[in-house]
Amino acid sequence: MVEIAPFAPFFVAAALALLLRGWPRGLLLVLLPLAGLANLWLLGEGSFGTWSVLDFQLLLFRADRLSLLFGYLFHVAALIAIIYSLHVRDTLQQVASLLYAGSALGAVFAGDLLTLFIFWELLALTSVFLVWARRSGRAYMAGLRYFTLHILSGLLLLGGIILHGQAHGSLAFGHMGLEQNGFAGVGSWMIFLAFGIKCAFPFVHNWLTDAYPESTPTGTVFLSAFTTKVAVYALARAYPGTELLVYIGATMACFPIFYAVIENDLRRVLAYSLINQLGFMVVGIGIGTSLAINGAVAHAFNDVIFKGLLFMSMGAVLKMTGRINGSELGGLYKTMPKTTVLCIIGAASISAFPLFSGFVSKSMVMSAAIGNGHDWVWLILLFASAGVFHHAGIKIPYFAFFAHDSGLRAEEPPVNMLLAMSIAAALCLAVGIYPQALYQLLPYETAYTPYDVTHVLTQLQLLFFSALAFVWLNLRRLYPPELPSVNLDVEWLYRRLLPEAARGLVAGVFRLDARLRGAALKGIGYLMETVAGHHKPDGIMARSWLTGSMAAGVVVLLGIYLALGFAA
Incomplete structure (x- = not known):
């Protein structure tokens, strides 16, 4: 072959x-x-x-x-x-x-x-x-x-590879x-940071x-x-089993929630949600046990499908309406019912509803966390699960297809778009109903059973109270409204602070240059006026000089010239 x-x-x-x-x-x-x-x-x-x-x-x-x-x-x-x-x-x-x-x-x-x-x-x-x-x-x-x-x-990856190769004499890609x-440690950190940038x-x-x-x-x-x-x-x-990844992943699972809740652009909400889901995977890799690694890669598999489904549904909305801000959408379920149903399937999957794909992988990571003594990490992931239900499970379908009636009457997207979304939705349901098909492909043999009483009841209670909190906050008008705005987080440093600092520095350099040029021109002007004054009828250069004085001056200049020549 x-x-x-x-x-x-x-x-x-x-x-x-x-x-x-x-x-x-x-x-x-x-x-x-x-x-x-x-x-x-x-x-x-x-x-x-x-x-x-x-x-x-x-x-x-x-x-x-x-x-x-x-x-x-x-x-x-x-x-x-x-x-x-x-x-x-x-x-x-x-x-x-x-x-x-x-x-x-x-x-x-x-x-x-x-x-x-x-x-x-x-x-x-x-x-x-x-x-x-x-x-x-x-x-x-x-x-x-x-x-x-x-x-x-x-660049970080290349630098780390060079140092790693010098230290080990091999470029094999492994643990x-x-x-x-020494150099091996520096190289390993550089490679770790290179991976970290692409992992957000x-x-x-x-x-x-x-x-x-x-x-x-x-x-x-x-x-x-x-x-x-x-x-x-x-x-x-x-880097399996690297404890630092547990803390990095827990942070990734939490902080995007706060930005996603206040974000108006629904595709940017999903981008923050993607970082949130990556946090679960990074935590699993950091724990490093067989169950945790299986959970991390299984969740990566499921995330590609259900996050792709959500991005596809929002892409269909953008294509058919030309709009993607939550403040400008709403009421689309009337004319886009198929897209609405498919989006809800993706939302249920990312929220880890039982019988949907997210449930059978996210629970593996959380079980590994609490089973290996990371109780507080488990609590953080529980909070993150509630948060993702708020911003991706509820906010995305609610503000895109329900909420207030925006007056938009868009048609369903082209057949090929609906077919792709349908395939993704079918996979979300298939993996959720029969997770063993996915478990058989995982790196390690597993006997994990997601559908036990503890997992199901815990998740259903979490989802129920999260939904109740959303409804209460919305009715009390305490939920952050969808406003036409642009929200910046860490990127404020290089999209606002650094440009402003650079503009201030450049402006300062130009001001200093203008002052130095002004002072130099003023000095030259003063010198020119002084020299010109000496050549006026009453100036020193217009006077009559005695021959002896002229000779004395020439002797002094000659003496200075000879002294300088001797010193050199």
Whole structure:
């Protein structure tokens, strides 16, 4: 059997898409992930594609249960996103999306750090075009900020790889940890930070909430599936059991809730919600037990599907109405009932309702947390679960389709968009009803049972009281209203503070330059006036000088010249 690396079909199809038009291109796009999935299934676990650089042996393809799960996930995500975007007639978006998906596959099957770095950079390069494809000034600036942070991630990764290679004499991509010393320790920290940027760690997360809402309706669906999940895979591969990740993940699960509740742009609400869900995955990787790792990667699988479904439903709203702010929407359930139902399925899944996909993976992480002595982390995750129900489970469908009647009467989106959303909704229900199908693909064997009395009752009570709190706050007019505003968090530092400081510095330099120039011109003018005054009829240069005085002056000048020459 010919061994074909999973990324290769996507790169070849991207080249063919430049030449094809119309239905042949659409057929190619749909068949591609199906053929790729079959190829990956036949490859199974194993490795191939060894190549040498200097004294290092590199590996193009290395598959085990961890990487295979993400490989299957990325093919499914690509299929759904491609079907969703079939109505688009934009070569830039279609080619960039294929290269982007292929780069994600190349990264998760990379057997060494240098190969990982190549696909890591391709992820940044190809994904930014999905932001710029919207062709607006806001999208262009957001894409520049997005690209800058991802280039920083690549530089950190490359520096860490160099130090790691020097310390260990190998570039194999495996467990690293942060406990190493010397150059190895510095390299490991640099790689950890590089992964953290792409995983949207706190303080370096704003590329996600900034760029994703500015992308095209279809581009955002692709973006939500690949970049952050590649980072989750990389952390699970290199840093499982790193306790620092528990605290980072708990922070990620909590802080986006407060921004999502007050945010008006519903796609930005989902971007904050994506960080919230990443927090659960990072906590699981930090705990590092078999159950926790299984829970983290299972939740990554489910998140791609239900978060993709929510982004698709909001993308459909944006396409059909031209609006995405909660303050401008409402009442759409009357003319978009199918989209409304599909959105509610996605909302129920992310909220971890029993019989929906989020329940069978999120509970694994929370069980691992409380089972390993992280009681306060479990409480934080419980609070985060209630928060995500508020901002994604209720706010998104309520303000988009219900709430006040905005007077909008939009039609249902194109059939291909409804089909893609229906596939994602079916997967949300299938995984929630029969989780063993997903559990069989997890990295470790598990006998976990999500549907026991404790898990079900705890989650139902949480959801019930969260819904009750939302209704009470809304009736009392205490719930933050949807206002046409722009909310900044950490990005205020580089979108407001730094530009203002730079403008102030430049203005100060120009003021100092003007003062120095004015003082210099004033001094020159004074000197010119003084010299001119000496040449006036009554000036010193107009006087009659005795010959002896002139001779004495010449002797003095000659003496000074000789003294200087002697000193030199």
